[in-house]
Amino acid sequence: MTASDIINALAPLVPNASFEEASSVDFATIYVPAPRLVETCRALRDADGLRFTTIIEITAADYLPRQPRFEVVYHLLSISRRARVRLKVRVGEGDALPTVQGIWKGAGWLEREVWDMFGIVFDGHPDLRRLLMPEDWEGHPARKDYPVQIHKTAQTYEPLEVSENEFRANIERDRVKRAH
Amino acid sequence: MAELRTETMTVNMGPQHPSTHGVLRLVLELDGEVIQSVMPTIGYLHTGIEKTAEQKKWQQVIPLVERMDYLGAQSNSLAYAMAVEKLLGLEMPGRVKDIRVLIAELQRIASHLIWLGTHAMEIGAVSMLFYAIRERELLLNINELIAGFRFFPSYIRIGGLREDLPRGFHESVNAFLDRFPAKIDEFEGLLTKNDIFRRRTQGVGVITQDDAMNWGLVGPILRATGSDYDVRRYFPYLGYETYTFNIPTASEGDVYARYRVRIAEMRESVKICKQAISRITPSGVWACDDPRVVPPPKDKVYSEMEALIQHFLIYSQGFTVPAGEAYVPIEGPRGEHGTYIVSDGTNRPWRVKMRAPSFMAIQSLPAVVRGGLIADVVAVIGSTDVVMGDCDR
Numbered sequence: 343m344t345a346s347d348i349i350n351a352l353a354p355l356v357p358n359a360s361f362e363e364a365s366s367v368d369f370a371t372i373y374v375p376a377p378r379l380v381e382t383c384r385a386l387r388d389a390d391g392l393r394f395t396t397i398i399e400i401t402a403a404d405y406l407p408r409q410p411r412f413e414v415v416y417h418l419l420s421i422s423r424r425a426r427v428r429l430k431v432r433v434g435e436g437d438a439l440p441t442v443q444g445i446w447k448g449a450g451w452l453e454r455e456v457w458d459m460f461g462i463v464f465d466g467h468p469d470l471r472r473l474l475m476p477e478d479w480e481g482h483p484a485r486k487d488y489p490v491q492i493h494k495t496a497q498t499y500e501p502l503e504v505s506e507n508e509f510r511a512n513i514e515r516d517r518v519k520r521a522h
Numbered sequence: 523m524a525e526l527r528t529e530t531m532t533v534n535m536g537p538q539h540p541s542t543h544g545v546l547r548l549v550l551e552l553d554g555e556v557i558q559s560v561m562p563t564i565g566y567l568h569t570g571i572e573k574t575a576e577q578k579k580w581q582q583v584i585p586l587v588e589r590m591d592y593l594g595a596q597s598n599s600l601a602y603a604m605a606v607e608k609l610l611g612l613e614m615p616g617r618v619k620d621i622r623v624l625i626a627e628l629q630r631i632a633s634h635l636i637w638l639g640t641h642a643m644e645i646g647a648v649s650m651l652f653y654a655i656r657e658r659e660l661l662l663n664i665n666e667l668i669a670g671f672r673f674f675p676s677y678i679r680i681g682g683l684r685e686d687l688p689r690g691f692h693e694s695v696n697a698f699l700d701r702f703p704a705k706i707d708e709f710e711g712l713l714t715k716n717d718i719f720r721r722r723t724q725g726v727g728v729i730t731q732d733d734a735m736n737w738g739l740v741g742p743i744l745r746a747t748g749s750d751y752d753v754r755r756y757f758p759y760l761g762y763e764t765y766t767f768n769i770p771t772a773s774e775g776d777v778y779a780r781y782r783v784r785i786a787e788m789r790e791s792v793k794i795c796k797q798a799i800s801r802i803t804p805s806g807v808w809a810c811d812d813p814r815v816v817p818p819p820k821d822k823v824y825s826e827m828e829a830l831i832q833h834f835l836i837y838s839q840g841f842t843v844p845a846g847e848a849y850v851p852i853e854g855p856r857g858e859h860g861t862y863i864v865s866d867g868t869n870r871p872w873r874v875k876m877r878a879p880s881f882m883a884i885q886s887l888p889a890v891v892r893g894g895l896i897a898d899v900v901a902v903i904g905s906t907d908v909v910m911g912d913c914d915r
Binding site: 367368396397399401403415417446455472473475483484490 | 577860862872886
């Protein structure tokens with residue numbers, strides 16, 4: 343299935359959307375406008391000639407300094423049609439995308455990972471929390487402007503630290519208790 | 523009379539629980555022994571490999587990606603190398619493809635052996651682990667033979683293989699292939715009709731085919747629900763269409779069905795390995811003949827100036843990959859392993875992303891185990907064959 347086949351099949355289902363065919367070396371690649379994403383995905387999943395019932399991957403790439411800087415990439419698989427498609431959505435800094443978790447359950451964590459790594463917000467996502475990074479992490483490490491060669495100690499909770507005096511005081515206190 | 527008050531109990535499982543296959547943490551909400559909800563927490567093994575890869579040259583990424591799914595190391599590097607080769611437009615010679623098929627299938631057997639041993643051990647058949655590890659040892663010896671490294675051989679390179687096969691390779695592989703089918707019979711004799719094992723696994727952790735597709739669980743989990751989707755059959759690569767083998771399936775979608783699918787897969791892998799080893803000549807080409815990527819042979823480096831320059835360039839600057847993007851899927855031991863790479867035309871990757879089957883499997887875990895017993899969690903985790911290195915990357 344080529345990109346133009348898929349765009350032609352989508353045209354009646356998602357009216358007035360401007361899909362854009364992109365060149366690729368592997369399989370059909372289509373740029374989808376962000377506001378029409380959910381409609382497009384639902385059509386891709388349910389339309390008879392398409393049946394992209396499986397979500398393979400959602401990820402993103404940061405093309406800094408290009409604007410808009412991010413591209414979110416959706417890889418879909420149609421087992422019954424033996425076809426794959428790549429959807430790409432251009433996202434700027436601070437822009438949000440609609441979640442597709444209502445279409446493929448498996449999209450939930452994939453979108454969480456994209457938020458965790460790139461800071462791209464998915465509107466309507468029920469549980470947009472840190473996934474791979476610790477909950478109190480600052481920044482989004484897969485961004486190109488996130489520093490790499492830094493020596494930063496991992497932000498974790500402080501271990502219990504007891505000074506020598508406190509330690510001795512504790513011992514003394516316990517000793518008194520035991521004498522009773 | 524005072525009203526009887528009941529409440530659910532929250533139990534923390536992991537991250538150091540022995541049956542969570544690495545460091546997976548589950549917060550279980552229990553009503554007696556029945557699971558009300560599960561909240562998995564991952565990320566304990568996150569090492570930022572994808573970010574690190576952006577700082578490396580293309581060829582230097584191979585040892586990194588092998589450390590993601592550490593039980594199926596060479597599936598990672600195969601998917602990565604094939605993705606880069608796709609962007610470079612390289613076509614591998616037949617012998618390289620055959621060796622890669624052989625290595626990929628041996629890797630699948632090695633990974634399935636660890637799955638079999640640990641899965642059975644967690645359910646209570648402790649001795650299974652020793653039988654499985656004993657066979658896997660032979661496969662690690664083959665890795666040591668080809669690359670001097672048992673776990674992460676980095677033998678598959680962009681443009682072909684690291685070097686030619688060593689002497690004694692065919693003997694080692696054939697010895698393993700001759701011995702192994704009888705060992706699978708032995709494993710099955712211990713488990714397949716074992717009443718305890720069947721009671722622990724049949725009807726447990728059932729997932730329907732539609733759900734498996736929806737959760738993105740392509741691989742043995744989907745094949746245990748009746749689908750015959752296998753990347754090797756649906757999107758053949760490395761000439762898999764020229765091999766004779768079956769795609770094992772089962773229809774029940776439970777833990778026992780996944781067990782039967784993986785056991786049958788090992789038998790099919792042996793079939794493929796036998797065909798591959800009969801095609802591979804003991805010596806011959808081990809890389810494509812593209813001078814951009816593959817360094818010239820050593821005797822030419824010592825005698826010709828151009829070859830010396832080429833050698834120096836490849837090992838100092840690396841090679842550049844045309845701008846673009848590629849996603850190449852392969853059928854790994856845990857399901858569809860894929861690598862998505864983006865190149866900006868330089869000698870370092872712009873973005874590397876591995877599709878992790880374990881990530882998807884753990885995501886679906888709450889839906890699969892809800893309503894089951896707490897002991898079933900261990901059986902289900904074992905049957906999904908998750909590797910946390912693959913999940914967290």
